[in-house]
Amino acid sequence: MSNVKKVTKDKNLRIVPLGGLGEVGLNMILFEYRGKILIVDMGLGFPEEDMPGIDCIVPNISYLKGKKKNILGAIFTHGHYDHIGAIPYIIPRIGPLPMYASPLTKGIILKRQEDFPNQPKLNIEQVQNGSKIRLGPFSIEFFKLNHNIPDNLALFLQTPVGNIVHTSDFKFDETPVNDSPTDFEKLKRIGQRGILLLMSESTGAEEEGHSLSEKTILENLDKIFKKTNGRIIAATFASLINRIQQLISLSEKYGRKVAIEGHSMKTNVEIARNLKRIKIRKGTLIKTENITKFPDSKITILCTGAQGEEDAVFMRIANREHKFIQLKKGDTVIFSSSIVPGNERTVQYLKDEFHRQGAKVFHYKMMDIHASGHAKQDELRKMIQLMKPKFFLPIHGQYSMLVRHAELAEEMGIRKENILVAENGQVINLTANRIFIDQKRVPSNYVMVDGLGIGDVGEVVLRDRQTLAKDGMFVIIVVVDRQAGKVRGSPDIISRGFVYLRESKELLKETRLRVIRIVNRATGSRGAVNWSYVKDEIRNKIGEFLFSRTKRRPMVLPVIIEV
């Protein structure tokens, strides 16, 4: 009997999201058929606010342990870090494998790899719009969809249970910049081939209407360029190749030289330029140290840091710490980007500082100078209409976005029981007639990267960091004379982040007295001293004492040294 069951189950296609279903970022999905595994994307995630010190998050790949031989290969949809950024953390663990990516995506992956010199060389096969590859039971056709980076490829997957479309990130744009318009006819033809399952991205599922066309953005940016006589300092995401193209083209139109600041943006422009994914006239680019050699009206500075990133160019300009760029009256600052949730206050700081330093500031709330790369509700509905899938699985987004996207699918006539809102680590089973989730989940808790450590920072370390951040720490070092059974001298106190020590002498003095009393009481009884009990006493009693005096709860750490 159990054998029969196994065979039946074996005929299911298993879809295992390891990231991206429950957050924006961290995108990675496995397709598994009879044990053979195809990977789509390996993206980074961004640390949450309760993860101080964490650099980034990577998908949990415990499920792949011991399955190395069964991995057919990995496909990368586009060159954004939330789709490729985890490669250097994952590949060393599952070994080199066949990889497939479009030219620009490949270029960005290989360039990034240079930051990890000890890693094995990657073997990436180039694919493009119209490419077909076969990997085990899967046959994959790549087709282009607009996004805000060139060479974005969606997937038409032929599997033994039926056809699947994975949209990658996308938007529909009939008048894009630096890219060809959405080919609706082609999408229609794909839909006509019969789609069993549509996996569509959900980042914009809570936003009504249609995303702005890049043409609108270009026109609005043009208005700013047209009326500006001073320098233009524009920031956007380093990965927004199409926006960078717009800003460079406009600069050329108005006879401005362009200085690019920020390592990641420089690198991306270089890669894109080499692959002819970005067009720059000879002589347009200048070095930042040369900006003073041209009149202000002939200067554009393109840079990173529109999110208020700590060490990025924009922040250094705001803090008046940039070597070559000091703001002055007459400068115009453009934020050509939306605000990533969580960065609102830092971006406000930038805006305020730029205003204080006399610059004119433009941002996306004043004027449409940024468009999301993600389809909004009208486009998501249209995608469902074009594909006419039997089953629907929203991917890429916060849980609330997945739910909203599922509602849209239902509104579009897909039967409720054919729509699945799944989460990371759930195993989605697909047959020609059914979609359902396994009882058993695979590990999908976040793996945090901090410096060189991958996954070594866990709950305990994070909780300690939060406690330390809130009220600091308070180390008490007591030297006990073993023979006399008494505290020797006065306990040392090392405290940081709690109170300003120089102004708290009374508090420290009283604390020391209390510590001595606790220890001497314990050692006075002449029996064997239970030091861990004494430490607990110090921790609790001194913790309470400090709280009663300050209403703060520093982490109290007693150390007892017997001599």
Next chain:
Amino acid sequence: MSNVKKVTKDKNLRIVPLGGLGEVGLNMILFEYRGKILIVDMGLGFPEEDMPGIDCIVPNISYLKGKKKNILGAIFTHGHYDHIGAIPYIIPRIGPLPMYASPLTKGIILKRQEDFPNQPKLNIEQVQNGSKIRLGPFSIEFFKLNHNIPDNLALFLQTPVGNIVHTSDFKFDETPVNDSPTDFEKLKRIGQRGILLLMSESTGAEEEGHSLSEKTILENLDKIFKKTNGRIIAATFASLINRIQQLISLSEKYGRKVAIEGHSMKTNVEIARNLKRIKIRKGTLIKTENITKFPDSKITILCTGAQGEEDAVFMRIANREHKFIQLKKGDTVIFSSSIVPGNERTVQYLKDEFHRQGAKVFHYKMMDIHASGHAKQDELRKMIQLMKPKFFLPIHGQYSMLVRHAELAEEMGIRKENILVAENGQVINLTANRIFIDQKRVPSNYVMVDGLGIGDVGEVVLRDRQTLAKDGMFVIIVVVDRQAGKVRGSPDIISRGFVYLRESKELLKETRLRVIRIVNRATGSRGAVNWSYVKDEIRNKIGEFLFSRTKRRPMVLPVIIEV
């Protein structure tokens, strides 16, 4: 000569913003004429993201030191904490003084004061729409403006240099709820009396159009109530009395009992109800433990925490930690509030969790179920038009908002040189013909409140907290045998927030060896040992070593104990 100058200067009215000009919150402004000082508002500010552990910010009142006798009194425009919240921190320092507030504002101030039992009793005189008082050289008339709390009063100040209007926070609403519509005729008459200076709030200065009327909000909430059969769980700000009224009225309309959860909301409703600023039928309110005694379709739960505050009701529900409220399928959750910048990710967490637990979720991005209490550009323009001031000073807002508001004033025909964008701590001088800023500033750096400490947490403590939060700390305790001149035993290491110690035994072992080597080298020379040099050595060398192994920089704190 210097005497003449002094007399001249004495004829200026001095306006000293101690908070609110450069941030949203912390509102407090002084009006000073010939040394006599009138205070308007004493508000709290919210800690920035780089201020871990800080409870709130209060205005810096160093300028008032030694001027106690000259303070005429304090006026409070309305009962929001960013206008009254700093009272318990300020009054004990400047002594009891005459205070003026509307009935609801007074009620909220006095209730809050109960949390500070050791403070002197406050002496608050009640004022209302149309009240006139005289304080030294100032004559003050109060007039009503709509906001999202009842009893909001703007100020018409007659001063020796001319008339000033201070708008408080406001919006124009011709169809408000729980309040009378804006009286434009009255505002016009005020403007006709001749306004030398308009001080108008700027919170909405970057938003185009007109704020939504509360009537629209009510209609949209009604739609939700109408179609909902399950329980309704609605959260809003505890201070949004008018919204709370709407939710209660709708519950009554649809035969729902209302349970209020959250101390601050309960308190505010009680105060407002006693003052007849909120109307609740007998029998509408029930205790939360009794919600199961009624069918789900007859239950509304009103609560706090729509911003994701850590211990508030909403968060406890999301974390399944609430004693009486567990979400279930069929529940409808309403966020009737905007998101305060900085809280985006936490609010997203709440939304996701509510979805996961099967609730239907409504928030202000889906539908107009929240209106700001702050005038947007159309209303701000209209206020300028009604007042026709000679001079204009934008108040209450981030610097970028003040700048935008100043631009609006210029668009409305006020001469550029008559508009001042000022900041906290600047002294604004006003005469009948001129407005200008003194060279000299008064102290206005933020005063941070942390537990019982007011202003004792400064740069150093904050910087330490940030460092601790990022990479934790690493205390090394070395016991040195004075006679032998050698390290005794193995150094103790206390580390938190850095690495998971149990999995880092090798790292700790090697660190200990390196510490012993550093100390023994120093003590081996047999001369007098420079211990502070040795500590620096440990700090630097071990810091570098740990960084080379982990790419993390914990705070390294060496302790040397000689025995």
